[in-house]
Amino acid sequence: MTPTKAARLRPWLFHTAMGTLAALWLLPLALVLVTSLRTFDDLAARGLASLPTGLTFDSYRQALGAGEWRAIGNSLLITVPVVVATLVLASMAAYALARHRIPFRRTLLLLMLAGNLLPAQLLLIPVLKLTERFGVFDSRIGVIVVLTAVGLGFYTFVLHGFMRGIPHEITQAAKIDGATTFGVYLRIVLPLTKPALAALGSLAFTWTFNDLLWAITLLRDETKLPVTPAILGMQGQYFSSWNVIAAATVLAAIPTVIVFLRFQRYFISGLLIGSAK
Amino acid sequence: MAASAKTFSRGSRAGVLSGGARRGAREGAVLLAFVLVPFAVEMFWTFWPALNSVYISLTRWDGISPPVFVGADNYLRMWSDETFRTALRNTVMWLVLFGGLSVLGGLALALLLDRPRRGVGVYRAVFFLPVVFSMVVSALVWRMIYQPDGLVNGLLTAVGLEDQTRIWLGDSGTALYALILPALWRQVGYIMVLFLAGLKTVDPLLHEAAKTDGATALERFRYITLPQLRPISTVVLAVTVIDALRSFDIVWALTKGGPYHSSELLSTYQFSTGVLGSQLGYGSALAVVIFLLTVATIVVYLVRSLREEETA
Numbered sequence: 001m002t003p004t005k006a007a008r009l010r011p012w013l014f015h016t017a018m019g020t021l022a023a024l025w026l027l028p029l030a031l032v033l034v035t036s037l038r039t040f041d042d043l044a045a046r047g048l049a050s051l052p053t054g055l056t057f058d059s060y061r062q063a064l065g066a067g068e069w070r071a072i073g074n075s076l077l078i079t080v081p082v083v084v085a086t087l088v089l090a091s092m093a094a095y096a097l098a099r100h101r102i103p104f105r106r107t108l109l110l111l112m113l114a115g116n117l118l119p120a121q122l123l124l125i126p127v128l129k130l131t132e133r134f135g136v137f138d139s140r141i142g143v144i145v146v147l148t149a150v151g152l153g154f155y156t157f158v159l160h161g162f163m164r165g166i167p168h169e170i171t172q173a174a175k176i177d178g179a180t181t182f183g184v185y186l187r188i189v190l191p192l193t194k195p196a197l198a199a200l201g202s203l204a205f206t207w208t209f210n211d212l213l214w215a216i217t218l219l220r221d222e223t224k225l226p227v228t229p230a231i232l233g234m235q236g237q238y239f240s241s242w243n244v245i246a247a248a249t250v251l252a253a254i255p256t257v258i259v260f261l262r263f264q265r266y267f268i269s270g271l272l273i274g275s276a277k
Numbered sequence: 278m279a280a281s282a283k284t285f286s287r288g289s290r291a292g293v294l295s296g297g298a299r300r301g302a303r304e305g306a307v308l309l310a311f312v313l314v315p316f317a318v319e320m321f322w323t324f325w326p327a328l329n330s331v332y333i334s335l336t337r338w339d340g341i342s343p344p345v346f347v348g349a350d351n352y353l354r355m356w357s358d359e360t361f362r363t364a365l366r367n368t369v370m371w372l373v374l375f376g377g378l379s380v381l382g383g384l385a386l387a388l389l390l391d392r393p394r395r396g397v398g399v400y401r402a403v404f405f406l407p408v409v410f411s412m413v414v415s416a417l418v419w420r421m422i423y424q425p426d427g428l429v430n431g432l433l434t435a436v437g438l439e440d441q442t443r444i445w446l447g448d449s450g451t452a453l454y455a456l457i458l459p460a461l462w463r464q465v466g467y468i469m470v471l472f473l474a475g476l477k478t479v480d481p482l483l484h485e486a487a488k489t490d491g492a493t494a495l496e497r498f499r500y501i502t503l504p505q506l507r508p509i510s511t512v513v514l515a516v517t518v519i520d521a522l523r524s525f526d527i528v529w530a531l532t533k534g535g536p537y538h539s540s541e542l543l544s545t546y547q548f549s550t551g552v553l554g555s556q557l558g559y560g561s562a563l564a565v566v567i568f569l570l571t572v573a574t575i576v577v578y579l580v581r582s583l584r585e586e587e588t589a
Contacts, residue, residue, distance in 0.1 A: 011395075048428065118324075121543075124551065125326075126327075126330055130322075149323065150319070206409055253414045
């Protein structure tokens with residue numbers, strides 16, 4: 001009698017507790033969405049914690065007009081080249097190290113991974129000076145180069161593990177048919193690595209898009225700022241216009257949410273293979 | 278005659294070889310470029326700057342005039358630097374609270390959401406969602422909650438605790454703790470996913486067997502689940518220590534280390550002195566300390582878990 005009663009009660013208890021926790025988890029997001037749809041007068045008169053009196057999309061227009069379009073554009077101009085360059089360079093290194101008997105290949109791979117684990121703080125000042133010397137300080141090119149370079153080790157390491165799993169018969173057969181090293185890489189190894197490339201690509205997109213530290217270290221010109229640091233700047237500009245700041249925040253989150261939803265399956269598997277580092 | 282035959286054969290062999298060798302050399306060059314280009318790019322922007330940082334940390338440098346070698350002065354200066362001591366204390370506190378609570382929270386959620394059940398996928402997605410946002414986005418979301426007229430104070434007033442309301446981020450007694458919540462909100466889902474992957478490797482038959490032997494849920498957790506989670510725990514620890522010690526965005530976005538350095542972490546202090554300020558030498562010394570702290574924490578854990586394995 002008792003076990004069945006407990007079994008009947010348990011799902012109910014589980015869903016009540018989990019449902020409450022999940023609702024609490026989503027509450028901050030709901031608050032931002034609602035705030036972004038309120039008017040300045042409503043917020044000024046009644047405060048952030050009040051119920052809205054009416055909803056409008058006006059603050060989104062204001063946020064986009066205040067330079068957020070440009071900031072999102074900057075983010076994409078930085079993020080897309082970083083993702084492409086990262087995947088190209090990391091897959092090249094991973095292919096050579098995983099499929100060929102290169103001397104010191106283990107050492108090279110571990111050095112690359114170790115370079116990736118150095119805290120950014122240790123690199124900031126010298127990297128800033130290096131970009132000044134090359135004339136790429138305060139330019140998007142500089143940010144692209146640095147963000148690509150400091151991340152390479154991790155992506156190479158993960159792809160290396162993945163490429164080692166490709167059966168040797170496949171590449172051997174292609175070589176006998178006269179394929180070159182480059183041909184095998186381009187036509188056989190890369191297509192077989194697609195799932196890992198998708199996983200790492202979506203991770204790289206999110207991490208690059210969400211970067212704050214490197215952007216505020218290497219960029220000074222406000223018109224070049226990507227959206228993550230730019231919305232921080234809007235905070236000062238729109239001081240207490242919480243509706244505009246909320247709208248800007250929602251807009252800044254949209255691209256990564258799209259990538260996450262589109263590549264959800266790969267994204268989580270990416271985090272997991274990533275954790276194997 | 279013999280000599281000429283020799284030269285002939287040598288010549289012909291050389292001829293055959295040179296065709297293959299040329300191709301081999303080209304292939305070798307391609308391979309070398311495949312490894313060396315990415316390797317050189319990464320080393321140039323990571324190890325080289327890191328070594329430079331170590332050197333800069335031994336100098337006094339304003340970034341404009343040439344650096345002056347001062348030996349260990351920057352490191353000695355930390356002892357008498359009140360702000361450094363606050364930042365170090367806050368960083369350790371951050372490591373313990375942010376790190377500890379995100380691991381406990383992530384483990385608890387993973388245990389609750391491990392078994393397939395109706396609605397589990399939805400709950401997992403909800404807790405994971407903040408992971409895709411930037412720390413800056415989480416910061417701005419939570420700033421609204423912490424505003425003087427925001428949700429926290431609104432709730433406190435509603436339940437009659439008006440005297441407990443305060444400017445959470447502007448109060449040196451609460452600022453650091455107020456920063457931990459948004460950081461946890463974004464981190465717990467990530468740790469949950471890692472533990473969920475670890476739990477997948479636990480054999481359900483073990484649990485069944487223990488249950489028939491009369492083991493309680495707590496005993497099964499202690500003697501079956503926890504030992505099997507050991508490999509993933511190492512990963513979680515490394516991820517947590519690295520993430521905790523490099524936490525920067527959330528603090529920079531909400532308080533910039535203030536008020537009066539009360540929420541200063543080593544990472545934010547390093548940024549204000551070394552990157553924004555003009556004390557490049559001192560800033561680099563702080564960066565070296567952050568690096569050593571990361572390495573030390575991970576080494577201590579690894580040594581401990583190795584010793585435990587030996588005794589186990």
